Amino acid sequence: xxxxxxxxxxAGPTGLFTAHQLKLIGLNCELVDNLDKIGGQCIELYxxxxxxxxxxxxxxxxxxxxxxxxNQLKPFNIKFHLKERVDxxxxxxxxxxxxxxxxxxxxxxxVIIAGGVGSFEPRKFSPKECxxxxxxxxxxSIKDKSIFSGKTVSIFGGGDSALDWAIELSxxxxxxxxHRREEFRGAQSTVxxxxxxxxxxxxxxxxxxxxxxxxxxxxxxxxxxxHDNKELKTLNTDYVLGFFGLIMQxxxxxxxxxxxxxxxxxxxxxxxxxxxxxxxxxxxxxxxPGKLKLILSGFHEGALAARACFKLARPNEKYRFEFTTSxxxxxxxxxxxxx
Amino acid sequence: MSKVTYIEHNGKSHxxxxxxxxxxxxxxxxxxxxxxxxxCGGSMACATCHVYVKEEWFNKIxxxxxxxxxxxxxxxxxxKFSRLSCQIIVNEELDGLIVQLPSKQA
Numbered sequence: 001x002x003x004x005x006x007x008x009x010x011a012g013p014t015g016l017f018t019a020h021q022l023k024l025i026g027l028n029c030e031l032v033d034n035l036d037k038i039g040g041q042c043i044e045l046y047x048x049x050x051x052x053x054x055x056x057x058x059x060x061x062x063x064x065x066x067x068x069x070x071n072q073l074k075p076f077n078i079k080f081h082l083k084e085r086v087d088x089x090x091x092x093x094x095x096x097x098x099x100x101x102x103x104x105x106x107x108x109x110x111v112i113i114a115g116g117v118g119s120f121e122p123r124k125f126s127p128k129e130c131x132x133x134x135x136x137x138x139x140x141s142i143k144d145k146s147i148f149s150g151k152t153v154s155i156f157g158g159g160d161s162a163l164d165w166a167i168e169l170s171x172x173x174x175x176x177x178x179h180r181r182e183e184f185r186g187a188q189s190t191v192x193x194x195x196x197x198x199x200x201x202x203x204x205x206x207x208x209x210x211x212x213x214x215x216x217x218x219x220x221x222x223x224x225x226x227h228d229n230k231e232l233k234t235l236n237t238d239y240v241l242g243f244f245g246l247i248m249q250x251x252x253x254x255x256x257x258x259x260x261x262x263x264x265x266x267x268x269x270x271x272x273x274x275x276x277x278x279x280x281x282x283x284x285x286x287x288x289p290g291k292l293k294l295i296l297s298g299f300h301e302g303a304l305a306a307r308a309c310f311k312l313a314r315p316n317e318k319y320r321f322e323f324t325t326s327x328x329x330x331x332x333x334x335x336x337x338x339x
Numbered sequence: 340m341s342k343v344t345y346i347e348h349n350g351k352s353h354x355x356x357x358x359x360x361x362x363x364x365x366x367x368x369x370x371x372x373x374x375x376x377x378x379c380g381g382s383m384a385c386a387t388c389h390v391y392v393k394e395e396w397f398n399k400i401x402x403x404x405x406x407x408x409x410x411x412x413x414x415x416x417x418x419k420f421s422r423l424s425c426q427i428i429v430n431e432e433l434d435g436l437i438v439q440l441p442s443k444q445a
């Protein structure tokens with residue numbers, strides 16, 4: 001069990017700056033994020049898109065903003081738990097016991113939810129019966145590619161993940177590549193390679209088709225795909241892979257007894273605390289009268305929530321407001337030598 | 340103001356006066372029309388404001404920009420009348436526009 005002054009859920013810009021604020025006032029914290037990288041929506045949805053409304057930064061991309069925020073955390077030693085999703089939050093005396101899907105357990109007086117629109121999860125196939133085969137014959141990510149050797153694999157999607165796996169698996173498997181339109185959005189060299197492999201018979205290409213149904217008896221046997229013009233085709237297949245990107249889902253947060261309205265959590269504007277003492281919500285996921293879904297608002301909300309955490313983490317100490325320009329203790333925390 | 344009709348997957352219809360210049364997505368969100376999530380807030384970075392434009396209206400709407408079609412690859416059950424409603428700006432010429440909503444956004 002990991003004991004910490006505050007646990008931050010979500011490593012997007014708001015979560016990162018909130019961590020900075022906590023460390024600055026002398027509290028320790030850890031971060032959990034379901035993505036495999038730091039940066040949240042900035043990295044997953046728009047790494048290359050320019051942002052123009054970060055104070056004092058005329059223009060930067062989502063990736064640059066993330067890198068700068070991570071740099072700002074460099075003086076501090078903060079543990080990130082990536083690829084983990086918080087599943088359970090339970091009150092134990094004065095603390096919250098927080099469990100992730102990987103079995104990590106935290107004990108903390110403060111939980112700060114900086115979860116954006118929720119955790120990123122793979123988009124799944126629409127036919128209901130696909131659930132039955134999930135993680136057995138239908139996958140949305142690949143952990144062990146050796147299982148596909150000598151088998152027929154049907155890959156759906158038109159981006160780099162779908163194309164890369166189609167190319168990779170075509171050397172040892174019989175590969176069907178199915179996409180809902182004729183254009184692919186992968187890198188040109190990757191797309192060219194796919195067409196070459198199609199010509200040499202290594203990849204069977206089906207464009208303007210989507211998955212309509214799956215068939216099997218405990219074990220997946222075949223799939224039905226439908227053309228734009230409604231024509232149906234049945235393909236025998238051992239495995240199906242879907243690469244449709246990620247979606248955001250509120251997920252388990254909905255079960256923690258918080259006031260949730262339209263996928264956002266109601267908070268006060270003094271501490272950004274929810275209806276549960278010691279649980280705060282900051283950034284896009286929180287709502288209050290006048291809330292703006294801007295990154296700069298998340299920074300403000302995180303700064304205030306961090307101060308509120310102090311009270312519960314250090315009940316016998318008094319929080320003193322200090323400026324980074326003049327405080328010796330803050331400079332010590334930042335590792336800056338003062339004269 | 341122009342009238343936009345949103346038809347939910349279950350057939351329930353909502354006709355809304357949407358201010359010209361707003362997007363079809365904003366018209367839905369501001370008037371609590373269920374079925375459009377718009378998780379990314381209109382930056383064409385998700386596909387949760389996906390609609391099917393009624394056939395007779397489809398060609399009257401300005402064509403998709405680069406990127407919208409890529410994003411529609413991620414939508415739930417897209418078809419040839421699929422659009423992202425955050426990319427359709429309401430104007431007088433679209434008065435009477437009808438869009439149908441998918442059974443879910445994700």
